[in-house]
Amino acid sequence: MLRQRVLSPSERRHHPIHLPRNDLGYRVLSRSFDLLVGTVALVLLLPLFAVFSVLIKLSSPGPVFFRQDRYGLNGDLFKIYKFRTMRTDQCDVSGVAQTTKNDPRVTKVGRLLRKTSFDELPQIFNILKGEMSVVGPRPHVPGMLANGMLYEEFDPRYMARHVVKPGLTGLAQVNGFRGETSTAHAARKRLDYDLEYIQRQSLLLDVKITAQTFWKEFFRGSGY
Numbered sequence: 766m767l768r769q770r771v772l773s774p775s776e777r778r779h780h781p782i783h784l785p786r787n788d789l790g791y792r793v794l795s796r797s798f799d800l801l802v803g804t805v806a807l808v809l810l811l812p813l814f815a816v817f818s819v820l821i822k823l824s825s826p827g828p829v830f831f832r833q834d835r836y837g838l839n840g841d842l843f844k845i846y847k848f849r850t851m852r853t854d855q856c857d858v859s860g861v862a863q864t865t866k867n868d869p870r871v872t873k874v875g876r877l878l879r880k881t882s883f884d885e886l887p888q889i890f891n892i893l894k895g896e897m898s899v900v901g902p903r904p905h906v907p908g909m910l911a912n913g914m915l916y917e918e919f920d921p922r923y924m925a926r927h928v929v930k931p932g933l934t935g936l937a938q939v940n941g942f943r944g945e946t947s948t949a950h951a952a953r954k955r956l957d958y959d960l961e962y963i964q965r966q967s968l969l970l971d972v973k974i975t976a977q978t979f980w981k982e983f984f985r986g987s988g989y
Contacts, residue, residue: 785929786966794968795898802899802975803892810886817848817874817883824874827853830887835904840927843896845904846887850875888933900971901932902959903943911952919952926959929966934978936962936970 786792818829831849834842851870871879878884891897897904911919937943937958946952962970 785963791966791968795971796895798968798971799892799895799898803889806886807889807893810889813883814886817878820874821849821872824872825852833906835906835931836927837896837904838927838930840924842907843891843904845897846890848875848878848884848887850878850884885933892933896930898930898932898971900934900936900962900974901930902926902935902962903938904931909946911946911956912949913947916946916952916956919949920956922960923956926956926963929963934974935959936965936974939974939977939981 821827821829827849829849831847831851832844833847835845837843850872851868852872875884888897892899905916909916911923917923935958937955940954940958942951942955942958944951946955
C-alpha cells in the first residue's frame with residue numbers, strides 16, 4: 766500500500782487549526798448538557814444494560830465490559846468503556862487492528878451491538894466522569910492508523926483534534942465518516958470534520974448532532 770505523504774508547512778497554512786471555545790457560559794452549558802443527557806440516558810437504559818450483560822455472558826466467555834486506553838483532552842490517556850463484542854482470545858487490546866466488515870472476531874451478539882452502536886453506550890459512564898462529552902471527536906487509540914501509517918504522520922494536524930474532550934458521537938460520524946480509516950480519503954475527511962467541529966462549537970450544534978446520531982445509528986444502524 767502506498768503511504769500518503771504528509772502536508773508541507775505551506776499546505777498546512779491553508780488548513781488553519783482553530784482553538785476550542787473557552788468562554789465560561791459555553792463551558793457551563795456544555796457540561797450541563799453532558800450531565801443531563803448522560804443521567805437521563807443511564808436511567809432509561811439500565812434495563813437494556815442488564816439484558817445486554819446477560820446476552821454477552823451467554824455468547825462467549827469473558828467480561829461484559831471492554832476497557833481500553835484512548836486519547837482524551839489534551840492527549841491525556843483515559844480508560845474507555847464499551848460492551849465487549851469480540852471473543853476474548855481474539856481481541857486486539859491495543860485497538861490498532863481496526864474492526865472490518867464481517868470481522869470474524871466479533872460474536873453474534875457483538876454484531877448486533879455494533880450494528881446499532883449499542884456497544885458504545887457504556888461510555889455514558891465516561892461522560893458522567895467528565896472524561897468525555899456527548900459530542901466531540903471520537904476518542905482514538907494511541908497508534909491509530911490512517912491509510913496504513915500513523916495518523917499523526919499522515920496529517921500533522923491530527924493531535925489538534927485533542928484540544929477538546931472526545932465525544933460519544935461527532936460531526937464526522939453523522940456525516941458518514943465512522944469506522945475504518947484505511948483509505949486516505951476516509952482518514953482525511955474524518956479529521957477535517959473533527960477540526961470543523963472545534964471551529965463551530967456551540968450548544969445548538971451539539972443538540973443537532975445528538976439528534977442526528979439517535980436517528981441514524983440507533984434506528985438505521987450503520988455500524989459493524
